[in-house]
Amino acid sequence: DTEVTQTPKHLVMGMTNKKSLKCEQHMGHRAMYWYKQKAKKPPELMFVYSYEKLSINESVPSRFSPECPNSSLLNLHLHALQPEDSALYLCASSHQISQGTGAQYFGPGTRLLVL
Amino acid sequence: AQTVTQSQPEMSVQEAETVTLSCTYDTSENNYYLFWYKQPPSRQMILVIRQEAYKQQNATENRFSVNFQKAAKSFSLKISDSQLGDTAMYFCAKDSNYQLIWGAGTKLIIKP
Numbered sequence: 001d002t003e004v005t006q007t008p009k010h011l012v013m014g015m016t017n018k019k020s021l022k023c024e025q026h027m028g029h030r031a032m033y034w035y036k037q038k039a040k041k042p043p044e045l046m047f048v049y050s051y052e053k054l055s056i057n058e059s060v061p062s063r064f065s066p067e068c069p070n071s072s073l074l075n076l077h078l079h080a081l082q083p084e085d086s087a088l089y090l091c092a093s094s095h096q097i098s099q100g101t102g103a104q105y106f107g108p109g110t111r112l113l114v115l
Numbered sequence: 116a117q118t119v120t121q122s123q124p125e126m127s128v129q130e131a132e133t134v135t136l137s138c139t140y141d142t143s144e145n146n147y148y149l150f151w152y153k154q155p156p157s158r159q160m161i162l163v164i165r166q167e168a169y170k171q172q173n174a175t176e177n178r179f180s181v182n183f184q185k186a187a188k189s190f191s192l193k194i195s196d197s198q199l200g201d202t203a204m205y206f207c208a209k210d211s212n213y214q215l216i217w218g219a220g221t222k223l224i225i226k227p
């Protein structure tokens with residue numbers, strides 16, 4: 001059983017669509033992350049939230065818009081994506097990001113296909 | 116810049132054998148965490164084992180153990196009595212400030 005959940009599991013969208021990915025963690029963690037992962041590659045960090053505030057944006061295009069409504073929830077809003085944005089999107093959480101992240105715990109991911 | 120290197124892109128062993136995955140890293144930090152993550156074909160990234168750099172004792176989790184050599188900046192993962200369910204991508208990672216520094220991964224195949 002995972003304590004980080006993500007919905008939906010799969011998503012197909014056109015380049016003009018608007019959709020959202022959702023993540024919820026039940027571990028009491030104060031740091032949450034969005035990653036993009038291509039096949040057989042390590043995850044690439046996109047965003048970091050610490051205590052519900054955006055701490056890090058790794059130069060991600062504006063067509064990706066994160067949101068942290070509360071300490072347990074993390075959303076990623078998608079708009080006008082490109083086919084090269086097709087990937088597995090992973091959410092993760094950790095205790096905090098001061099003095100190192102410690103272990104990050106991952107959700108099962110959303111497999112996104114942009115047509 | 117800090118780096119994590121996994122020099123074995125792919126490995127395969129017979130079921131029940133022992134296999135060791137290698138990982139080296141570069142850092143000027145004295146205190147940090149190192150991790151091995153497993154990602155089976157179902158794509159769920161799972162934390163296998165962690166090691167705190169200030170602890171000399173090697174971490175173990177059931178069939179998984181590490182050989183941590185701080186001076187050599189080496190952090191290998193040993194899987195004993197390998198099982199079919201161990202087939203996965205294995206990523207070595209080091210924490211640094213707000214992020215994890217990832218190795219390129221090793222694809223491990225356990226053959227029946």
